[in-house]
Amino acid sequence: MILEKLSKANPKLNKPIASLIADIYVISDLNIQERATKLLLKIGSEKDAVLSEKLASYVSFMQGSIKTSLSKFLSEEDLLVDESSLKHYHYNNQKVKVLVEEVEIPKVWNDILFLIGRFISSDDVIDSEILVNVFIAQRHLFPSDYTKQLQPYLKQLENNYFTSILKTYVRSLLVNKIPNKDFVYKVNDKELITLNTLKLIKPLIQKALQKNSEGSQLPLLSFPTHKPYWVEPKTLLERIIQYQTAKETIDKVDLSIAISRMPRENVEEAIPLLEKLHTEMKDLMSYSLGVSNELKVNSSSVLSKLFQKVAGPNQDSEKLALWAVAAEELIFQMKPLKNLKKQL
Structure with missing residues (x-):
């Protein structure tokens, strides 16, 4: 800082330099104010009435603990906190409703076709869960030529690689189910990462396949009723x-x-x-x-x-x-x- 060098070179100028430094507090920048305060504490005099008056006029601009650091230049009245200027925080516990948007379940075959296409192109988790539910509770919507209709999707799935572990499991479900919707296969995930927390979908896929084997059409208990993943208590x-x-x-x-x-x-x-x-x-x-x-x-x-x-x-x-x-x-x-x- 130029003023600091000038003060060292000529201490007699400390009083006017201190007065100039006081004007820096009009800038609401904590870093700049801290540097100015450090110098002012070195060269300023608490007996300097002009300096004290000037600093008092800038109290409202002082950041952080600057005002406390300059306490020797300020009166007790200046150091008092003006509570009228403070914003009081009152905690208001408002519970946000989450059961807002219901999950749309496919009603006809075309809805299932659209869902599979959306699953391939999007990363929305709910699409994966709806697909798993389709192969549990909505296989009756499949027409006799469903395998032929799903061939384009099957080719995309066979040539696609998903970075999502969830989508990888559901991809495997589709690849195995498109040729035969009733086929019950063994889940093979040896090539996937071994971190179990990333495989939360696996037991649900296994449960879905078990339901296929036993002829159950009851949905999974955890199947969401509302987006993105909520399950309504009554349901x-x-x-x-x-x-x-x-x-x-x-x-x-x-x-x-x-x-x-x-x-x-x-x-x-x-x-x-x-x-x-x-x-x-x-x-x-x-x-x-x-x-x-x-x-x-x-x-x-x-x-x-x-x-x-x-x-x-x-x-x-x-x-x-x-x-x-x-x-x-x-x-x-x-x-x-x-x-x-x-x-x-």
Whole structure:
């Protein structure tokens, strides 16, 4: 700084130099003000009334802790914080609704054709999940010549490489299902990265294939009802009841994902359905919905399997990781809704 060099060369000029430096505070730049303050503290005199008056006029422009650093030049009145000029922050807890845009399920064959084309060209995760659901619950929409109609897409899929692990699994599903929609194949992912957290779609693909094998058309519990991935509470309970009625085994991975995707929204509509659930499931879903505070865990319950430490060479690390996600939702995100307990 030129003024600093001038001050060192001629200390007698310190007073007018200090007065000039004071004008720098009109610039609302913390870095510049800090440099000016450093020099002013060296050469300025607290007895200089002109300097003090000038600095007082610039107090409102001072950044950070500059005003405190210059306290010896300022009066107590200047150092006081003008609360009228401050903006007070008031926390306003507004819950944003997420169950807004419903997932559109294909109603006719042309919708499925369009969906497959969209899946190839886009990176929207919901397209992949809708396709998996198509091969579970909507195979009846396929015409007799579906294989011929899907040949152009099959060629694109065979010649395409997706960087997304999710799309790679669904691509494999399509390549195997286009020739025969009822074909049940073994998922081969040896060439994919071994990081299990990137393979969250794998157990769902396996469950979909199991449903094909068993002739089940019930959707996955975790299949989204609203974009981008939400599962409406009432719909989830309705699906669980359908599984109970059909005596179809509920996949714990599928259930854990469904719980983690279920927002605490429109809960009132789901509460009456709790009475239709089996005791163990009712306890779990009551806690998940925030209706109950009690975490009921016994040696053979679903929750014990959720929280227990799985050991041994045959442990399913993918399921363990997914249950950990569900546990995190249950422990950290679910808050009791006291006003809803009365409805039980």
